[in-house]
Amino acid sequence: MTAPILDIAVSHRLGGFTLDAALQSQSRVTALFGPSGAGKSSLVNVIGGLIRPDAGHVRIEGETLVDVEAGRFVRPHRRRIGYIFQEARLFPHLTVRQNLLFGHWFVPRAVRRPAELDKVLDLLGIGHLLRRRPGALSGGEKQRVAIGRALLAQPRLLLMDEPLASLDEARKAEILPYLERLRDEAGIPIVYVSHAMAEVARLANTVALVEAGRIVACGPTADILSRIDLAGRPGAPEASTLLPAEVLGFDEPFGLARLATPAGELLVGRGSLVAGQGLRVRIMASDVMLSLATPTGTSALNALPGTVAEIGERTGAGGSAVHLRVACGRQMLAVRLTAKSVSSLGLDLGTPVHAIIKGVSIETPDRPPGGNAQPASRCP
């Protein structure tokens, strides 16, 4: 087996805060997810070389960048790790073109390729901005230029520290498709820091959950999202189910699309979907109701038969909520109910139920990762 893309085990004290994190990932996009102040940015700064850890190691694709015990520390400017900050940090005294090419001049001769400026301009849609200065750009444009600048420095890894956090919803929607193209076309592994689950669900193959300086869980995105033992933790994502889906056909008169998923068939608004297309859909645990009888006379379109497979601890204020997992077809569906409902329905392991799904969100047109169908990852 080849060396993992990312292999980190570090500990570091920052005032009263202790970072003590270990992570290995083989994914193209590894997300560090957690609440503010959990240590996500510190971890990324350790990878980028802006923080020198007290102990541990950082390895990227087998190359050791930091090994405190062996006295090795590669300076940030020699790491060739692209860093995209929350604020774009463009150089105000340079034009967009000069900003973009800034890192290119510092790529070591031995590995320098001709700058693929046109390709990057096209990928990010920033060709028309070349002569401007950063002061004359919108927030979204700045962030796209910052991404281009990092790409043109020929990085072997991209770090993105909440790249969308300082933007409004419209700007986020503007940039997300570019990030997806970047993931699918640039072929550079990405470490993506966010506290927004929607971004993570849409972009990441692997999620590492960061809490109080530690990595408390790490695995394929769909697994982490549906883990009901995590759902009650502060700062953890709300439980949801991420399903691969394929467009089977359309219900023309009502503008709906029929999707095949491992959990069964689902109906969703057809939007711009085309027949045969692969995509990812997400069902929030709180958007699912359970019924003991076959549901009739409801407005919900989607109801899937299944059996209760797991019942979690009571969580939420006063222990009012319970997370469950329901086996529907070949898929586990995360469900969030009140403790009262669980009790009054008499739900127990193996109880046959019908899951009534109130909402399905389409996360992303899914393209299979090149040659590497099952992203491997583990947390020691």
Added chain:
Amino acid sequence: MTDWLTPEEWSAVRLSLLVATMATLASLPIGLAVALLLARGRFWGKTLLDALVHLPLILPPVVTGYLLLIGFGRRGPIGQLLHDGFGITLSFRWTGAALACAVMGFPLMVRAMRLSIEAVDRRLEAAAGTLGANTAWVFLVVTLPLCLPGIVAGMVLCFAKAMGEFGATITFVSNIPGETQTLPSAIYTLTQVPGGESGAMRLTLISIAISVAALILSEALARLVGRRIATT
């Protein structure tokens, strides 16, 4: 062109421009280094260095001039070393006037530069580092251009101070026409002799003109640089 100024007056104008220019240019590298040290450095004795740099600003200029005379005069320890070792004489020479002006203008130069260096966003420097630039390159292509307005302002302040310096200069290098008699010294001399009023007035007008020109030039430069780095 020289008929409206006497040769002595002309030589005072030329000498002042020479002394102020030399004082500014010679202070520039040292001033920048000290400003960087004060803005970024963390070392023992930083407060002491800060106080030392600011001393000429708060001491009476005559005291500064006298201290220079003690230190850099023919018999002074540094003056003797320079004279015997390098053949450089400062006392009663225009070079000594330039030194006195440089010392007096130095705190103003360092202050302006230090403020502008402190205003540079360190996060931009970190970003440049992640793009592959080492410390020296980061300073040259990010830090230096961003604090250019402050460097220009510091130079103009130092130049203006040097043009007007009187107390320290006259104490250190006296008031020798053609060698150390700068504009202020010449004006002072003219006001002390009968019939010197018209000459003093002419030199005063020239002094005002040079100061205003320096101010306008610095404003124009600052605007030029400022437009280039319009803040984000």
